Every structure is written in structure tokens, then in C-alpha cells.
Amino acid sequence: MRRVPRGVMVAAGVVYVFLHAPLVALMVFSFNDSKFAATWTGFTLEWYRRLFERDDILEGLRRSLVVGLVATAAATVFGTLIALALDRHRFRGRRTVESVLYLPLVTPEIIMGISLLSLFGLVGFPLGIGSVTVAHIAFCISFVTVVVGARLRGMDRHLEEAAMMLGADEWGAFWKVTVPQLLPGIVAGALLAFTMSFDDYVITSFVSGTGSATLPVVVYGMVRRNIEPSINAISTIIIVVTSLLLYLADRLQADRRLPSTVPPPSRRNH
Amino acid sequence: MTRRRRLLAWFARRPGATAAAMLGPGLAWLLLFFLVPIGLMLVYSTMRRGTYGGFVPGFTLEHYRRFFDPLYLDILRRTVVWSLACTVACLVVGYPVAYVIARAGRWRQLLLFLVVLPFWTSFLVRTFAMIFLLRDSGLVNGILLALGLIDQPLALLYTPLAVTLGLVYGFLPLMILPIYASLEKLDHSLLEAAEVLGARPRARFFQVIFPLSLPGVAAGCLLTFIPALGSFLTSDLLGGAKQVMIGNLIQNQFTVARNWPFGSAAAFVVMGLVLVAVLGYLRRRDVGELVR
Numbered sequence: 001m002r003r004v005p006r007g008v009m010v011a012a013g014v015v016y017v018f019l020h021a022p023l024v025a026l027m028v029f030s031f032n033d034s035k036f037a038a039t040w041t042g043f044t045l046e047w048y049r050r051l052f053e054r055d056d057i058l059e060g061l062r063r064s065l066v067v068g069l070v071a072t073a074a075a076t077v078f079g080t081l082i083a084l085a086l087d088r089h090r091f092r093g094r095r096t097v098e099s100v101l102y103l104p105l106v107t108p109e110i111i112m113g114i115s116l117l118s119l120f121g122l123v124g125f126p127l128g129i130g131s132v133t134v135a136h137i138a139f140c141i142s143f144v145t146v147v148v149g150a151r152l153r154g155m156d157r158h159l160e161e162a163a164m165m166l167g168a169d170e171w172g173a174f175w176k177v178t179v180p181q182l183l184p185g186i187v188a189g190a191l192l193a194f195t196m197s198f199d200d201y202v203i204t205s206f207v208s209g210t211g212s213a214t215l216p217v218v219v220y221g222m223v224r225r226n227i228e229p230s231i232n233a234i235s236t237i238i239i240v241v242t243s244l245l246l247y248l249a250d251r252l253q254a255d256r257r258l259p260s261t262v263p264p265p266s267r268r269n270h
Numbered sequence: 271m272t273r274r275r276r277l278l279a280w281f282a283r284r285p286g287a288t289a290a291a292m293l294g295p296g297l298a299w300l301l302l303f304f305l306v307p308i309g310l311m312l313v314y315s316t317m318r319r320g321t322y323g324g325f326v327p328g329f330t331l332e333h334y335r336r337f338f339d340p341l342y343l344d345i346l347r348r349t350v351v352w353s354l355a356c357t358v359a360c361l362v363v364g365y366p367v368a369y370v371i372a373r374a375g376r377w378r379q380l381l382l383f384l385v386v387l388p389f390w391t392s393f394l395v396r397t398f399a400m401i402f403l404l405r406d407s408g409l410v411n412g413i414l415l416a417l418g419l420i421d422q423p424l425a426l427l428y429t430p431l432a433v434t435l436g437l438v439y440g441f442l443p444l445m446i447l448p449i450y451a452s453l454e455k456l457d458h459s460l461l462e463a464a465e466v467l468g469a470r471p472r473a474r475f476f477q478v479i480f481p482l483s484l485p486g487v488a489a490g491c492l493l494t495f496i497p498a499l500g501s502f503l504t505s506d507l508l509g510g511a512k513q514v515m516i517g518n519l520i521q522n523q524f525t526v527a528r529n530w531p532f533g534s535a536a537a538f539v540v541m542g543l544v545l546v547a548v549l550g551y552l553r554r555r556d557v558g559e560l561v562r
Contacts, residue, residue, distance in 0.1 A: 004373050005471070012370040015363055016381075019388045019442065022399035025409055029402070039412060078296030085292035089285055097293065104304055106492075106548055108500020110517050111537050114524050115307035118314055118534065138303040141296050171278055192390075199392040202503065206524065216394050223398050223507060232402070235395040246390045250383055 023239055030232035047233040057234065060218035063129055067214060068197040071136035076190040078137070079144025080182075086145070087152040104142045112139060113206035120207060127209025135207045136197040143196065144189035151185025184252040191249040195242050308541070315534035325531060333535035342519070346539070349516040352430070352505075353498035356437035360445035360494045361487065363438065368449035368486070369479075372456070382450070389443040397507050400436045401427060404508070428510030436504040441497055445490040452486030453479070492551045496544050516540055 033042035051057055082101065086094070104112070116135050117127075125131055159181070163173040201216035208217060219238075222231050281288045315333055318326040336342065371381045388396065403409045404426040411423040426432060456479065464474045502517025509515070516536060523533025 004370055008366045008369060011363075011366040015367045015442070016384060018363075018439070019385065022403050022439070023388055023391065023396070026395075026399045026402050029409075039416075078299060081292040082296045085289045089289035089292075091286060091289050097297065100297065100300055100305065104300065106496055106544060107304075107308075108497060108517070108540060108544065110500050110502055110520055111308070111311070111541055112304070114520060114533060114537055115311040116303060117524065118310050118530065119303070119307040122310065134303055138299060141300060145296075169275065169278060170282060171274065195390055199390075199394075201392070201394050216392060219392075219394055219398075223394065223401070231398060235392075235398060238395050239391050242391050243387060246387060247383075250386075 026232055027236040027239060030229060030236045032229060032232075035229060047229040050230050051233055051237075054230075056213065056218050057215070060213050060215040063132075063212060064198050064215040067129060067133050067136055068194045070133050071140055071197045072190050072194040074137045075140030075144050075193050076186060079141045079189060079193075080148050080186055082141070083145045083148035083152055086149060101142045101145055104139055105146075109139075109200075109202040110206075113203040116203065117206045127207060128212045129208075131207045131209070132204050132212065132214065135203050136200065139200075139203060140193040140196060144186075144193050147189035147192060148182065148185045151182055151188075155181055188249040188252040191245050191252075195245050195249075199238075199242065311534045312538055314531055315538050317531050319529050319531045333532045334539075336532060337535065337539060342536075345514055345516055345519055348514070349499060350543070352434055352437065352515065353495050355434050356441060356498045357445075357491050357495045359434065359438045360442050361491060364442055364445035364490065365449055365487075368446045368453055368483075371446070371450050372453035382447075385443050385446050393440060393503060396439060397436055397503055400432065400439060400508055404432050404435075427508060428513065430509070430513060432508040433505050433513050433515075436508040437498050437501060440501070440504060441494045444493040444497070448489035448493060449483055449486040452483045452489075456482055488551060492547055495547055499543055499547075500540055 029040075030047055031043050031045070032040055033044045033046075034040075082097075086097070112135070116131075116138070119125070120127060120131050125134075155178075160173050160177050163177045164170070168176065199216060200214075201220055204214050205217055205220065208214065213221070215234075215238075219231065219234055222234070281291070314325055316329050316331065318328045318330055318332075320326045337346070367385065371378055371385070374381050401408070405411075406423040406425070406427070408427070410426060411420070414420045415423065460478055460482070461474060464478045469477065500517055502515060502521050505513050505515040505518055506521075509518075516539070520533050520536045520540070523529045523536065527533075
């Protein structure tokens with residue numbers, strides 16, 4: 001540590017506790033024997049067992065996985081292509097394209113939710129798992145573009161040129177040189193897109209209609225109706241899974257100095 | 271020549287077509303499912319409400335006028351005040367963290383990861399964590415009771431304090447990361463120069479470091495303020511029925527009250543505030559800086 005005043009260090013330490021203690025407490029008490037969670041009475045896995053008896057949770061989980069995988073696949077392809085185009089082509093309207101890309105990142109989620117609901121209502125698009133997937137693709141694209149774009153900026157174009165000088169055509173150079181180099185960025189973008197899709201409550205709650213609740217929508221209902229330790233248990237599972245995904249994504253980021261896992265602004269506002 | 275080669279050659283001669291083919295699918299998606307819906311919302315906000323919900327053709331500004339009703343102005347005022355409070359609190363609390371991370375040497379990566387980690391955990395789960403701590407039978411009250419500091423549980427949940435705390439808990443990393451990014455770029459020779467010229471630590475901070483980190487502070491404030499403005503889950507779960515923010519109003523209009531035009535107008539007021547904040551920022555900087 002380079003000369004940081006003690007007071008500042010302590011303040012930062014307190015903030016780290018503030019960031020992590022609530023989640024740690026939540027997880028610890030998911031193993032608590034008592035229904036009234038304020039005091040520790042003993043270890044149990046009962047709340048986890050009960051999760052697996054609830055069809056709505058299992059069904060919500062299944063939906064979240066399906067939506068997450070489909071939305072991630074589509075958004076990763078779309079977002080990567082846009083990042084490549086922005087990196088390699090100079091064209092008119094570039095600034096406009098960038099603005100359109102960044103706008104979803106600063107738009108409050110609730111606005112994306114209700115505007116999509118209005119659109120689906122207008123054209124008679126049935127609300128359900130399909131409309132949820134469409135919405136998730138829309139909010140994941142910009143984000144993949146940002147992550148892949150960051151990787152592209154740090155990449156060495158000379159390798160591609162060398163491959164072409166050695167006789168590869170553009171296609172071969174792209175698949176054999178560019179893509180392998182870019183892959184960690186693409187995978188990181190995909191992992192983070194999946195995390196966002198898997199976690200999304202606000203937009204999903206507007207466009208899912210009745211009878212196609214994803215996991216966060218089910219959890220919201222549990223939180224609303226209060227409060228048995230099963231929520232701690234499902235929260236613990238969600239925390240562990242998203243932490244693992246984030247860890248993987250973080251490992252894959254190329255430039256270790258940048259906070260490249262910077263989340264897109266609007267995506268976390270509920 | 272194979273077909274593939276011919277196709278490639280065709281694209282190689284037309285860089286415009288190549289760019290269009292790459293941009294096309296993604297941009298079309300964003301156009302259809304982001305821009306068009308937002309435009310639609312603007313149109314809807316000027317239409318009359320049908321008897322059974324929905325819309326009836328016809329232009330009106332009544333929904334915007336309705337916003338000047340004291341009831342709604344009050345909600346708007348509360349939303350702006352809480353969002354500002356959240357932003358200021360995040361700045362005060364977040365700056366030291368960003369400062370420590372920027373100077374943490376080999377621990378930097380770990381400390382950054384620890385800031386981002388809770389942030390990626392579902393917002394819903396994090397809000398529930400706040401409930402878990404603050405409710406009457408929650409951990410904070412439990413500890414205070416056990417220590418004998420209080421006789422009966424404090425009413426912590428469903429207060430403005432709970433909402434502000436929830437907002438800060440939710441958005442703090444959005445303040446820390448951009449400030450860190452600008453502190454990290456800081457040219458250390460400037461600090462050495464200040465030191466050589468006799469500036470004390472306090473002066474070095476307030477006259478060199480802080481001014482140079484202002485771009486990060488500006489970006490952090492914007493990134494915190496905007497989502498706070500549009501938040502509704504926090505006030506919904508931590509604020510109870512009395513602590514309504516504009517997000518709750520919008521959600522209510524689209525679900526319970528079924529007055530979509532008024533809900534759209536309210537959403538557009540939020541969007542307008544967001545645009546004012548972004549444009550104010552853009553007068554000085556590139557929006558791309560926010561996300562890089």
C-alpha cells in the first residue's frame with residue numbers, strides 16, 4: 001500500500017463490510033434451524049430441501065435457464081458483430097450507431113419494461129417466455145458489444161495481416177486468428193449477459209404475462225408474501241451461481257488493469 | 271472460384287455492405303425492441319385513456335398536466351431528493367474506497383473484484399438482504415436487543431432511511447468504479463511535483479488529486495443518479511406503501527390502475543430527467559467514457 005492515510009483505509013474497510021456483510025449474513029442464516037431468523041439455533045438443510053418441493057421454483061428456474069441461454073446466444077452473436085463492425089469499419093452515422101448502443105445502458109429498466117409491454121400490446125405479441133426472451137436479447141446486446149469492443153481495442157491487428165500475407169484469405173484469417181484471440185472477450189461478454197438475463201426481474205415482470213414467471217419473478221413473490229428461510233436458501237444459491245459466473249468472466253478479461261467488468265449502468269437499476 | 275470466395279470477394283470490394291451486414295441484425299433488434307417502443311411510449315403518453323384501460327386515439331396533454339397535481343409533484347420531488355441523497359452518500363462513501371483501490375498495488379485486482387461481486391448478485395437478492403437486516407425481527411434489531419441496547423425492536427424498515435440505504439447499497443459500485451478509473455490514470459509525477467514544491471498531503475489531495483479525478487466523479491454521479499431515479503424495487507420492498515417513488519407510480523399505472531397513458535407520461539418525465547442529466551454530462555464528455 002502506498003501511503004494511504006489510516007483513516008481512509010478504515011473508511012474503505014467499513015464500506016467493504018457494508019457491501020458484503022448483508023449477503024454473508026443472508027447465506028449463513030439459510031442454514032439456521034429457526035424460522036425466526038434473528039438468532040442462531042442450529043444447523044439445518046431443511047430450507048434447501050423445501051426448495052426442491054416447490055414446483056414454481058423449479059419451473060421458474062427452468063424458464064430462467066432457457067431464456068438465459070437463448071438470449072445470451074443471440075445477444076452474443078449480435079453484439080460481437082456490432083463490435084467488430086465498429087472496430088474495423090469507418091462509416092457515416094457511426095456516432096449515431098454508438099449513441100443507439102449506449103442508450104439502453106443509461107435507460108432505467110422500468111422504462112424498457114413498460115415500453116416493450118406497450119409494443120407487445122399494440123402488435124398483439126403474446127406475453128410469455130417468447131416475449132421475455134425478445135426483451136432480454138434487447139438489453140444484452142449493448143453490453144456484449146461493450147465487453148467485446150474493449151477486447152478488440154487491446155488486440156494486435158498485425159497477426160491477422162501476417163496470416164493474410166502467409167496466404168490465408170480473409171475468412172481463414174478471421175476464423176483462425178481473429179476469433180481465437182477474441183474468444184475470451186466473447187465468452188466474458190456471454191457470461192455476463194447470461195448473468196444479467198438470469199437476474200432480471202424488472203423488465204421480465206412487465207413482459208412475462210401470467211403463468212410464465214422466471215426465477216426472479218418467483219423469488220419476488222416469495223419476498224412479497226414474506227419471509228420464510230427458503231428465500232435465504234434460494235438467495236444463497238443465486239449468490240453462489242452468479243459469483244462463480246462473474247469469477248469466470250473476470251478471469252477471461254484480457255486487460256487486467258481496467259475494471260472491465262464494469263456493469264452497464266441501467267442494467268442494475270431496479 | 272468457389273462460391274464462398276466469390277461472396278467474400280464481393281464483400282471485400284464493398285466495405286459498406288460488410289459493415290451493414292455486421293451491424294444489421296443487432297441494430298435492427300435494438301431499433302425494433304428498444305427505440306420503437308420508447309417512441310411508442312411518447313405517442314401513448316399523449317393519447318386518451320380508454321374506459322377499460324388501453325388507449326383511445328386523440329391528442330391530449332392532460333396526462334402531463336396531471337403531473338402538476340400536488341400529489342404527483344410530491345412523488346417527483348421525493349424521487350429527485352432521494353436520488354440526490356443516494357448520489358451524495360455514494361460519493362462520500364465511495365471515494366475513499368476508489369482511492370484505496372487505486373493505490374493498492376498488487377491487491378488492486380482483488381479489491382476491484384470484491385466491489386463488483388455483490389453488484390452482480392441479483393438486485394432482488396440484495397434488496398432482500400436489506401430486509402433481512404432491517405426488519406423488526408431482523409439481524410440489526412436482534413443484535414441490538416441481545417446487547418441490551420434497546421428494549422423493543424426499532425422500526426427501521428419502511429422508512430426513508432431504509433430506502434436511501436437500499437439505494438446506496440444497490441448503486442455504490444457505480445460510483446466507485448469510474449472514480450477508481452480516473453484515479454488510476456493519475457500521473458504520479460504531478461504528485462511528486464506538488465510534494466517537491468512543498469504541498470502538504472491535504473493540499474496535495476484537494477489541489478491535485480481531487481480536481482484530476484473530477485471526470486470520474488462526474489461519471490460516477492451520473493451513473494448513480496440515473497438508476498436511482500428510475501428505481502422502484504427498492505422503494506417497493508423497503509419503503510412500504512407510504513414511500514412511493516416515481517418508479518412505483520409508473521408500475522402502478524401499468525398494473526393496478528391500468529392507466530397506460532398516464533403511466534407513459536410519468537415514464538417520459540423520468541426519461542426527460544435522465545436525458546437532462548446525460549446531456550449535461552455530454553456537454554463536457556463523451557458518453558463512451560461511461561462504459562469503457
